[in-house]
Amino acid sequence: MSWDKLSFNVNNSEFKVLWDYVAVPTENKDINIQVDEVVFCGYGIEDANYSDYKNVNVKDKVILIYHGEPTRTDGTSWITNSQFQSDWSTNFRKKVDAAKSHGVKMILVIEDKFKDLVDAKRSQMISPVFLLDTEEITDNTQPNICYLSSSMSSHLIGKSLNKVIHNRNKIKKKGKPLSFAFQSKVKIEQVKHVKAVDGKNIMAYFEGTEKKDEVLIISAHYDHIGMRNEDVFNGADDNGSGTTAVIQVAKALQMAKQKGIKMKRSVLCLLVTGEEKGLLGSNYYVNNPRLDLNKTIGNINIDMIGRVDAKYLTDSSYLYVIGSDRLSSELHEINESVNQKYSQLILDYTYNAENDPNRYYYRSDHYNFAEKRIPAIFFFNGTHEDYHRITDDIEKINIPLLAKRAKHVFF
Numbered sequence: 001m002s003w004d005k006l007s008f009n010v011n012n013s014e015f016k017v018l019w020d021y022v023a024v025p026t027e028n029k030d031i032n033i034q035v036d037e038v039v040f041c042g043y044g045i046e047d048a049n050y051s052d053y054k055n056v057n058v059k060d061k062v063i064l065i066y067h068g069e070p071t072r073t074d075g076t077s078w079i080t081n082s083q084f085q086s087d088w089s090t091n092f093r094k095k096v097d098a099a100k101s102h103g104v105k106m107i108l109v110i111e112d113k114f115k116d117l118v119d120a121k122r123s124q125m126i127s128p129v130f131l132l133d134t135e136e137i138t139d140n141t142q143p144n145i146c147y148l149s150s151s152m153s154s155h156l157i158g159k160s161l162n163k164v165i166h167n168r169n170k171i172k173k174k175g176k177p178l179s180f181a182f183q184s185k186v187k188i189e190q191v192k193h194v195k196a197v198d199g200k201n202i203m204a205y206f207e208g209t210e211k212k213d214e215v216l217i218i219s220a221h222y223d224h225i226g227m228r229n230e231d232v233f234n235g236a237d238d239n240g241s242g243t244t245a246v247i248q249v250a251k252a253l254q255m256a257k258q259k260g261i262k263m264k265r266s267v268l269c270l271l272v273t274g275e276e277k278g279l280l281g282s283n284y285y286v287n288n289p290r291l292d293l294n295k296t297i298g299n300i301n302i303d304m305i306g307r308v309d310a311k312y313l314t315d316s317s318y319l320y321v322i323g324s325d326r327l328s329s330e331l332h333e334i335n336e337s338v339n340q341k342y343s344q345l346i347l348d349y350t351y352n353a354e355n356d357p358n359r360y361y362y363r364s365d366h367y368n369f370a371e372k373r374i375p376a377i378f379f380f381n382g383t384h385e386d387y388h389r390i391t392d393d394i395e396k397i398n399i400p401l402l403a404k405r406a407k408h409v410f411f
């Protein structure tokens with residue numbers, strides 16, 4: 001999903017997306033409107049003791065609101081009557097729902113921290129957003145939403161600027177809403193480009209014996225970032241290495257089965273797609289599981305295990321372990337004891353720290369399993385200079401090391 005056409009004209013001046021305003025495709029439906037009036041609607045709050053929607057007609061209107069909630073000079077909120085903010089400040093969804101219930105056509109938000117917002121939403125604006133089609137792509141009954149810079153807001157408010165500022169100050173002082181309509185010629189056109197892309201997860205199931213209802217999932221994502229102009233991103237480490245490891249584990253399990261060696265529990269080898277677009281394949285699996293999630297005892301996820309990072313240039317027998325002790329101490333212990341007995345890798349927990357700034361725990365497919373309370377472990381070699389570059393090629397993969405780590409997963 002991306003923008004096909006986007007224009008925002010105020011009093012005959014055309015404003016520029018990312019420079020003056022932000023509009024995200026997932027928050028907007030196709031629209032083409034022209035109005036002569038905008039309603040200043042305070043903070044867009046509708047609460048028991050305070051409502052910006054009182055005494056004002058906003059049906060099919062464009063409204064302009066501030067972020068947050070009214071506070072007294074001592075910083076206490078008129079909503080909570082304390083220093084604490086209400087969820088009107090912390091959960092923007094509430095304001096959208098309030099506007100929706102009054103039939104508002106479009107919400108314009110005066111954004112004081114416009115630069116931060118641009119940084120946060122830039123990628124959703126300039127490159128296509130990928131969503132599972134099981135998710136609601138855009139709620140067509142919801143008002144469209146645009147975030148405006150302060151200077152664009154001033155231009156839009158025009159002659160009424162003093163009144164808006166005056167009303168805002170008065171709201172803060174008295175805790176009483178002061179919404180009003182003002183004249184402003186606004187023309188907005190938003191047209192989205194939506195395209196369906198097919199993706200497939202690939203599964204190999206090995207049925208267990210005594211406890212075959214219980215399943216261990218071994219996963220890796222097999223997608224990468226594709227092409228940019230003529231450049232092909234092969235992604236040998238990310239995640240050719242993990243994909244290969246899962247296939248080799250599956251091969252070993254199949255060979256064992258042919259020799260009559262069977263495991264107590266079942267194993268599902270799962271290659272997922274769409275990881276690079278937001279963990280989509282694993283998200284789809286956990287919400288459409290083929291095997292009972294309540295009986296899914298764990299997930300081992302492999303994402304990049306064919307290379308060496310800067311820390312281990314001299315001794316490459318290592319593996320970063322992330323997440324193993326978050327939901328189960330047992331998984332952590334099994335991993336440690338198997339390592340002691342067979343693999344003898346240096347198990348590095350640096351990235352497992354709760355406060356690790358890289359937040360890898362949240363960044364690969366195991367996280368979707370962890371979110372469903374399934375103990376998960378993520379094996380990873382750390383990053384390197386070829387990460388997400390066209391130089392992430394097979395020549396740079398340390399094959400014996402990849403085999404050693406893949407064997408550890410098997411053990």
Ligand SMILES: [Zn+2]
Pocket residue numbers: 221238239275303304
């Ligand atoms: Zn990856």
